[in-house]
Amino acid sequence: MTATLTPTKPPARAVPRRLTQRAGPADRVFRGVARSAGMTVLLMMLLVGGFLLIRGREALDVAGWSFFTTEEWAPEGGRFGIAAVLTGTLLIAAVAIAIAVPLSVGTALYISEYAPARLKRFLVNLVDLMAAVPSVVYGLWGAFLMEGSVLGVARWIATWIGYGPFAVDGVDPADPLASETVYTRSTLLAGLVVAMMVTPIASSVMREVFSQAPAGEREGAYALGATRWGMIRAVVLPYGKGGMIGGTMLGLGRALGETIGVVMTISLVYQIQPHILRAGASSISALIANRYGDASPFAVSALMAAGLTLFLLTLVVNFAASSIIARSRSGAEGDA
Numbered sequence: 001m002t003a004t005l006t007p008t009k010p011p012a013r014a015v016p017r018r019l020t021q022r023a024g025p026a027d028r029v030f031r032g033v034a035r036s037a038g039m040t041v042l043l044m045m046l047l048v049g050g051f052l053l054i055r056g057r058e059a060l061d062v063a064g065w066s067f068f069t070t071e072e073w074a075p076e077g078g079r080f081g082i083a084a085v086l087t088g089t090l091l092i093a094a095v096a097i098a099i100a101v102p103l104s105v106g107t108a109l110y111i112s113e114y115a116p117a118r119l120k121r122f123l124v125n126l127v128d129l130m131a132a133v134p135s136v137v138y139g140l141w142g143a144f145l146m147e148g149s150v151l152g153v154a155r156w157i158a159t160w161i162g163y164g165p166f167a168v169d170g171v172d173p174a175d176p177l178a179s180e181t182v183y184t185r186s187t188l189l190a191g192l193v194v195a196m197m198v199t200p201i202a203s204s205v206m207r208e209v210f211s212q213a214p215a216g217e218r219e220g221a222y223a224l225g226a227t228r229w230g231m232i233r234a235v236v237l238p239y240g241k242g243g244m245i246g247g248t249m250l251g252l253g254r255a256l257g258e259t260i261g262v263v264m265t266i267s268l269v270y271q272i273q274p275h276i277l278r279a280g281a282s283s284i285s286a287l288i289a290n291r292y293g294d295a296s297p298f299a300v301s302a303l304m305a306a307g308l309t310l311f312l313l314t315l316v317v318n319f320a321a322s323s324i325i326a327r328s329r330s331g332a333e334g335d336a
Contacts, residue, residue, distance in 0.1 A: 049311060056305030059298065067305060073270045073287065075299040082306050087272045088187065088282030089310070091165075092262060093255035095191025095276055100198040100255075101248050107199070108206035113232060124207070131200035139264035142193035147184060147265070150192065154183040154277045165276050185267040187276040190283075193261045198251035205250060205325060209243025210236050242324050249321035253314050259285035284310045 023031070060067060063080060070081025111123050158168045171182050213236045221231040237244075262283050268290055269280040288303050295303060 052308035059302035059305045075302040085282045085284045085287045096194035096255040099195035103199045104202035107203045112210040135260040139261040142265045151180045187281040190265045194255045202247035202251040205247030209240040213239040246321045246325035253317040
């Protein structure tokens with residue numbers, strides 16, 4: 001008896017079925033409102049950048065690339081540039097971030113991991129409220145309270161470190177009779193004030209990311225015998241690394257553009273001042289605030305060009321921070 005084999009047809013290739021959903025009136029209205037809001041924000045940003053570019057183009061055409069290398073600010077004399085104020089802006093922001101980041105990380109970890117439930121809600125509201133305090137209040141606090149307190153700290157740093165950015169030329173910090181006015185209204189003081197403004201913003205972002213650390217990995221660390229600090233080092237901090245970077249960069253964006261707090265705590269100088277303990281500092285925002293009132297039309301154009309530089313710098317920092325925060329929130333949550 002002979003068996004007959006019949007060829008079988010290969011299985012048909014599975015084609016995923018495309019799901020369609022008919023949007024209702026409410027969905028279409030919401031989508032239109034959300035899209036319009038997003039487009040409005042982008043349009044406003046383009047209008048601000050375009051306005052600054054148009055108003056500052058005259059000064060940029062006159063100065064050329066020397067606008068970014070000249071320290072002096074004398075638009076009426078044809079000598080003006082942002083080399084000094086841009087350097088001062090970056091130094092003040094660097095000091096602020098160096099102080100704010102440890103405070104923000106510690107505050108966020110305490111609220112998310114250590115604070116009792118009753119105290120946690122109060123601390124969250126308190127930190128968020130600090131972010132809403134007007135800048136002029138921080139400026140008054142820095143000018144009338146912090147300035148006297150910072151003198152001793154600045155003199156101690158200059159005595160025991162005294163090199164690089166911590167050097168103070170022309171004065172002996174070990175001389176008990178030396179005047180302390182050389183340490184007043186410095187980059188350090190402005191950085192401290194800005195750090196107090198930056199800390200609530202960075203802390204809020206870090207706290208939110210820390211609280212999203214997977215519960216399964218937390219419990220797994222405890223099951224393996226880890227202490228609370230061991231669990232934080234092994235689970236929370238690695239998971240929240242993107243949030244820490246993003247919160248820091250968001251704070252940096254705020255620090256770069258801070259105006260009133262900086263104006264009230266520095267003596268504006270138009271030269272590169274790398275010594276953060278010495279009196280005299282500069283920033284683009286302080287330059288615009290001090291010079292706009294009595295500026296000639298050409299000087300206003302130069303100020304607009306400086307504002308355009310600060311706008312683009314802040315925009316780049318904020319976009320980078322948003323991208324990092326978005327990636328940090330996309331991780332899969334562990335199983336409980």
